[in-house]
Amino acid sequence: MKFPIFKIWDVKKKNRFFDKLTYTGLLIPTILSASFVVLIILFITERGVAPFLPSQYGDLSVNFLRFMTGTTWYISPNIYGIFFIVINTLYVVFLSALLAVPVSVFTALFIAKMTPKPISGFFQTVVELLAAIPSIVFGVFGLGVITDVVKKIATVFGMQTAGGISALSTVLVLAIMIMPTVTLLSITAIKAVNRDMENNSLALGATKIQTLFKVTLVSAKSGIFAGIILGIGRALGEATAVSMVAGNAGTGPDFNIFNTTRTLTSTMLLGLKETTGLDYDIRFSVGVVLIIVIIVTNLLLNAAKKRIGKFS
Amino acid sequence: MKSRKRFITDKIYQSLITLISLIGLVILIAVFVFVFNKGSSLLSWDLLTGDYYSTVYDGYYDSELTTNLFVAPDDLDSDTYFSTRWGIALKDDLDREGHDYILIVYVDTESPLANLPDKNNEGEMVYMASGQSLDKIIFSDNTIMLSSKGAEAAISQFESATGIKDIMFTTAGKGIRGSLITTMYLIILTLIVALPIGILTAIYLHEFAPKNNKLVNILRRMVEMLTGVPSIIFGLLGAAVFIPIVSTVTGTEGGNLISGSLTLAVIILPVIISSTEETLKTIPDEYRQASLALGATKSQTTFKVILKSSAPGILSAVLLSIGRIIGESAALIYAIGTSIKDEIIVTERSTSLAVHIWSVMSGETPNFELASAISIIILLVVFVMNLSVKMIVKKISY
Amino acid sequence: MENAFTINQLNLKYGEKKALDQITMDIPKNQITALIGPSGCGKSTLLRTLNRMNDLIDNVRIDGDIRYEEQDIFAKEYDVINLRTKVGMVFQKPNPFPMSIFDNIAYGPRCQGIKDRKVLQEIVERSLINAALYDEVKDRLKESAKELSGGQQQRLCIARAIAMEPDVILMDEPTSALDPIATAKIEDLILELKKKYTIVIVTHNMQQAARISDNTAFLLMGELIEYDKTDIIFSNPKETKTEEYITGRFG
Numbered sequence: 001m002k003f004p005i006f007k008i009w010d011v012k013k014k015n016r017f018f019d020k021l022t023y024t025g026l027l028i029p030t031i032l033s034a035s036f037v038v039l040i041i042l043f044i045t046e047r048g049v050a051p052f053l054p055s056q057y058g059d060l061s062v063n064f065l066r067f068m069t070g071t072t073w074y075i076s077p078n079i080y081g082i083f084f085i086v087i088n089t090l091y092v093v094f095l096s097a098l099l100a101v102p103v104s105v106f107t108a109l110f111i112a113k114m115t116p117k118p119i120s121g122f123f124q125t126v127v128e129l130l131a132a133i134p135s136i137v138f139g140v141f142g143l144g145v146i147t148d149v150v151k152k153i154a155t156v157f158g159m160q161t162a163g164g165i166s167a168l169s170t171v172l173v174l175a176i177m178i179m180p181t182v183t184l185l186s187i188t189a190i191k192a193v194n195r196d197m198e199n200n201s202l203a204l205g206a207t208k209i210q211t212l213f214k215v216t217l218v219s220a221k222s223g224i225f226a227g228i229i230l231g232i233g234r235a236l237g238e239a240t241a242v243s244m245v246a247g248n249a250g251t252g253p254d255f256n257i258f259n260t261t262r263t264l265t266s267t268m269l270l271g272l273k274e275t276t277g278l279d280y281d282i283r284f285s286v287g288v289v290l291i292i293v294i295i296v297t298n299l300l301l302n303a304a305k306k307r308i309g310k311f312s
Numbered sequence: 313m314k315s316r317k318r319f320i321t322d323k324i325y326q327s328l329i330t331l332i333s334l335i336g337l338v339i340l341i342a343v344f345v346f347v348f349n350k351g352s353s354l355l356s357w358d359l360l361t362g363d364y365y366s367t368v369y370d371g372y373y374d375s376e377l378t379t380n381l382f383v384a385p386d387d388l389d390s391d392t393y394f395s396t397r398w399g400i401a402l403k404d405d406l407d408r409e410g411h412d413y414i415l416i417v418y419v420d421t422e423s424p425l426a427n428l429p430d431k432n433n434e435g436e437m438v439y440m441a442s443g444q445s446l447d448k449i450i451f452s453d454n455t456i457m458l459s460s461k462g463a464e465a466a467i468s469q470f471e472s473a474t475g476i477k478d479i480m481f482t483t484a485g486k487g488i489r490g491s492l493i494t495t496m497y498l499i500i501l502t503l504i505v506a507l508p509i510g511i512l513t514a515i516y517l518h519e520f521a522p523k524n525n526k527l528v529n530i531l532r533r534m535v536e537m538l539t540g541v542p543s544i545i546f547g548l549l550g551a552a553v554f555i556p557i558v559s560t561v562t563g564t565e566g567g568n569l570i571s572g573s574l575t576l577a578v579i580i581l582p583v584i585i586s587s588t589e590e591t592l593k594t595i596p597d598e599y600r601q602a603s604l605a606l607g608a609t610k611s612q613t614t615f616k617v618i619l620k621s622s623a624p625g626i627l628s629a630v631l632l633s634i635g636r637i638i639g640e641s642a643a644l645i646y647a648i649g650t651s652i653k654d655e656i657i658v659t660e661r662s663t664s665l666a667v668h669i670w671s672v673m674s675g676e677t678p679n680f681e682l683a684s685a686i687s688i689i690i691l692l693v694v695f696v697m698n699l700s701v702k703m704i705v706k707k708i709s710y
Numbered sequence: 711m712e713n714a715f716t717i718n719q720l721n722l723k724y725g726e727k728k729a730l731d732q733i734t735m736d737i738p739k740n741q742i743t744a745l746i747g748p749s750g751c752g753k754s755t756l757l758r759t760l761n762r763m764n765d766l767i768d769n770v771r772i773d774g775d776i777r778y779e780e781q782d783i784f785a786k787e788y789d790v791i792n793l794r795t796k797v798g799m800v801f802q803k804p805n806p807f808p809m810s811i812f813d814n815i816a817y818g819p820r821c822q823g824i825k826d827r828k829v830l831q832e833i834v835e836r837s838l839i840n841a842a843l844y845d846e847v848k849d850r851l852k853e854s855a856k857e858l859s860g861g862q863q864q865r866l867c868i869a870r871a872i873a874m875e876p877d878v879i880l881m882d883e884p885t886s887a888l889d890p891i892a893t894a895k896i897e898d899l900i901l902e903l904k905k906k907y908t909i910v911i912v913t914h915n916m917q918q919a920a921r922i923s924d925n926t927a928f929l930l931m932g933e934l935i936e937y938d939k940t941d942i943i944f945s946n947p948k949e950t951k952t953e954e955y956i957t958g959r960f961g
Contacts, residue, residue: 137347
């Protein structure tokens with residue numbers, strides 16, 4: 001029994017039309033998805049540029065040069081300075097990376113190369129769970145535990161802190177938050193290293209540790225570095241947890257880790273409940289600076305990664 | 313000799329690495345312990361269903377008091393005081409600021425106090441219940457009971473009273489029902505927006521897009537760039553773009569749940585797109601070939617065969633997204649706001665669980681207990697989501 | 711004798727690599743034509759041009775023509791999807807869709823718009839009977855196709871292809887992934903199917919070609935070395951290369 005011929009033909013035409021429709025139809029959500037990046041850049045820049053334009057704010061507009069070079073965040077009514085905040089942010093992120101990277105790499109080595117499957121699976125789950133903890137919870141933890149720890153450390157050094165709220169707390173919290181990212185990516189990089197190379201090293205009489213450090217880590221270098229870049233990117237953008245333990249110092253830059261500090265993100269969140277007008281819009285300007293800092297840092301680090309890669 | 317020294321050095325290094333690797337585990341446990349410690353005492357059904365804002369009620373009782381005596385239930389603490397004539401148990405307690413107040417521990421269902429006429433609203437009733445605080449009573453013989461006198465004194469006044477002109481009590485606040493409902497609304501609305509857009513984008517990029525096409529590569533690159541954007545920037549996007557749009561459409565001022573959902577949708581969009589694409593990659597090409605060889609069109613192949621097989625992968629994406637939505641704070645602070653509400657309306661603002669934590673932690677007296685209690689809930693959900701995804705992934709690879 | 715396909719000077723290139731070189735042959739109706747040759751000789755490629763599955767690969771360049779039902783299937787206006795409903799294909803590895811047995815077979819007709827439950831049931835039953843699978847699965851049509859054994863899955867794929875009521879069934883090494891018993895069952899089935907359909911089968915198993923096919927084409931490095939009735943190819947081949955391949959000197 002053949003299908004009635006005319007029926008097939010109708011359906012075929014419909015199918016073909018539907019196919020073309022689907023193709024165009026699928027393009028729309030794709031373009032939409034791709035457009036958000038553009039929207040972000042456009043609209044945030046638009047709002048962020050406004051405080052500097054006399055056409056928007058008249059006499060109350062902010063002086064751009066003072067903004068970019070200032071060492072005090074806010075002097076009423078319209079003097080804002082962001083320079084020291086950028087320095088503080090980079091300082092705090094750099095320190096947290098300094099702390100987190102060794103711990104992450106060692107943990108990755110441990111999980112990937114030094115433990116049998118069930119144990120390494122357990123520890124990997126531990127790291128994945130840490131990665132899943134939202135930043136607000138780290139903020140609560142930071143305010144509740146980390147600040148106490150910092151208070152104790154401060155007394156050991158004979159320093160004063162504002163109840164533990166300090167740059168050091170920020171560094172510790174950030175280190176905890178980027179450790180899972182760097183660890184997970186390092187695990188992937190380390191696992192991808194050629195087993196034969198490692199076996200060769202052992203066969204030449206090297207110890208396990210020598211092999212791990214001289215062969216495995218060296219080969220996994222670029223993957224690990226990629227993880228570090230990702231982690232640093234996240235640290236730069238981390239807002240909630242940081243704003244809870246940083247303290248929002250008004251001036252700077254300040255390199256004393258026991259003093260309060262301020263990051264670009266904490267500036268954006270501080271006092272958001274009661275703001276309108278210029279104080280609200282200036283946060284968009286800070287946002288623009290944040291985006292620029294992240295992009296520039298990424299470019300610089302990626303360039304460094306390429307150069308290191310050349311030497312392997 | 314030399315090799316023995318090397319052997320020992322090796323072992324030392326290995327132990328060092330092992331110790332350092334334990335730091336992660338220690339931190340995870342520390343977070344859990346801290347949060348459970350501070351917050352578990354607060355976890356209760358009342359917390360989940362209660363209002364955040366307390367209400368003060370005024371009632372009175374001028375009917376006949378029954379001669380039946382009430383019996384105290386067995387599970388009362390030793391420091392509770394019970395009134396046999398009114399069927400109510402009171403206890404002294406300290407509030408978070410350290411002030412004394414009288415806590416109502418138990419109200420018998422038959423107690424006259426369980427249903428009182430409302431002094432302020434003719435014809436309405438008010439209800440006393442455990443968890444509330446007893447503020448002030450003016451008895452019918454004009455004696456006054458003040459909460460500062462303590463529970464024991466209050467109970468003896470109850471025992472000798474025959475009627476009540478005015479009894480003031482305050483409901484326990486600090487409930488998170490509003491934020492709980494808000495979070496659920498946000499999850500549903502966000503998924504409704506982001507799932508179709510994300511899945512269709514992934515389908516286009518993987519199944520339909522011409523390969524090695526410059527424009528397609530640009531689109532793909534632009535989608536990938538979204539993954540590196542910090543949440544607070546998405547919050548700015550929400551404030552700059554979605555709030556104005558939603559304001560003009562719904563007529564509300566400022567942010568609301570819709571602008572929040574739209575912002576969250578952009579945040580989880582890259583998660584959905586990459587998860588779906590990964591799943592599509594695992595579907596064997598033979599299915600596509602067999603389908604086309606049977607005379608199906610490309611769209612029929614995609615929607616009837618491929619999409620069905622992608623279901624577990626898409627489910628993983630949904631679970632991961634729920635975990636992300638529940639934990640998101642910075643973006644929503646900008647895209648909605650930080651006002652805690654008990655009545656949740658989609659076109660108005662309120663807080664998600666995470667933002668609720670932010671709200672009670674910022675300010676002069678951070679409420680660690682409430683923040684920790686909510687954190688427990690958030691952590692449980694996030695962990696369940698993550699572990700479920702792991703199980704799904706294991707199942708797929710069989 | 712009518713021909714299902716007339717192939718004329720067919721050339722096919724993957725990028726720079728030439729996969730088919732000046733192939734000219736006719737494929738008779740209602741007979742089994744086998745394509746044999748060593749790995750990489752182009753037999754699968756040739757098979758896939760017959761239902762234009764090669765279109766799915768990038769960088770493919772084809773010239774020459776293939777006529778099906780008097781029409782050049784490479785013509786611009788030619789309806790490829792229609793072609794595939796009339797020229798079915800069974801692949802090397804059994805690949806039922808992750809659906810029930812019923813849905814697998816009903817898939818093709820459903821795509822063509824058949825929705826009537828009764829019609830679909832008839833089609834599924836008929837296809838399963840003709841694929842010699844009905845008795846084994848008639849009580850579990852709603853179960854997942856993945857639960858069947860390898861041999862059953864392949865018969866399911868054949869049933870799936872038959873459900874479209876094609877004129878031709880192309881088979882790309884259909885038994886190479888199966889055990890000998892399943893292979894024997896499918897070979898019997900193919901001989902039965904010949905009565906209603908034209909069959910073109912690619913096989914690297916010469917004995918299989920000798921057992922079941924009416925005509926055999928021997929390909930080597932993209933060229934059609936010899937094409938004749940199976941008896942002749944296997945007992946009295948005209949070309950030396952054919953003889954060398956048959957007797958196992960290479961391949």
